[in-house]
Amino acid sequence: MTKGAARDLSARDFGEFVRIHDHRFRGVAWAVVRNSDQTDDVMQAAYEKAFRALPDFDGRSALTTWIHAIVYRTALDHLRFEGRRRHSDLSEVGEAGNRRADVAQAVLARIELEAALDQLAPQERAALMLISHLGFSYDEAAQILGEPRGTVAARVGRARARLERWSQ
Numbered sequence: 001m002t003k004g005a006a007r008d009l010s011a012r013d014f015g016e017f018v019r020i021h022d023h024r025f026r027g028v029a030w031a032v033v034r035n036s037d038q039t040d041d042v043m044q045a046a047y048e049k050a051f052r053a054l055p056d057f058d059g060r061s062a063l064t065t066w067i068h069a070i071v072y073r074t075a076l077d078h079l080r081f082e083g084r085r086r087h088s089d090l091s092e093v094g095e096a097g098n099r100r101a102d103v104a105q106a107v108l109a110r111i112e113l114e115a116a117l118d119q120l121a122p123q124e125r126a127a128l129m130l131i132s133h134l135g136f137s138y139d140e141a142a143q144i145l146g147e148p149r150g151t152v153a154a155r156v157g158r159a160r161a162r163l164e165r166w167s168q
Contacts, residue, residue, distance in 0.1 A: 014051050025071045031129035032075035032122040046074040068144040116166035120159050127155040
């Protein structure tokens with residue numbers, strides 16, 4: 001989207017743009033705060049910030065990259081100001097109950113993954129999410145995170161190494 005087109009988005013058009021890309025933006029927030037309720041709070045604040053800042057969008061990056069950066073910074077601010085609460089949100093896993101063994105194994109694997117991800121710093125989780133899950137290039141992730149490409153690569157490398165050690 002061009003700089004002029006982005007600056008001229010109506011509230012309805014911005015809402016539609018956000019609806020289309022929400023799952024990707026939300027992934028970054030989740031990677032940082034690790035809680036669905038907090039993710040919702042971050043997303044609301046980030047979208048409000050982005051909409052208010054649209055007139056300042058300079059077009060040096062894609063609008064999605066620019067909003068990803070706002071989401072990331074808002075999530076970090078949320079951690080700073082709300083305090084870090086380390087809970088796993090396993091609500092989507094549900095009750096294993098008397099289900100088959102493969103379901104129980106999937107639940108245990110999910111719990112182990114959540115525990116491993118919780119051991120990473122928020123910046124490492126965000127970098128890993130952008131590169132490994134959302135498919136951004138290292139250059140794009142660096143732009144979103146406001147860090148040099150080498151820093152992002154180092155964070156992803158550390159995160160992968162820690163997750164590998166955790167799984168052994």
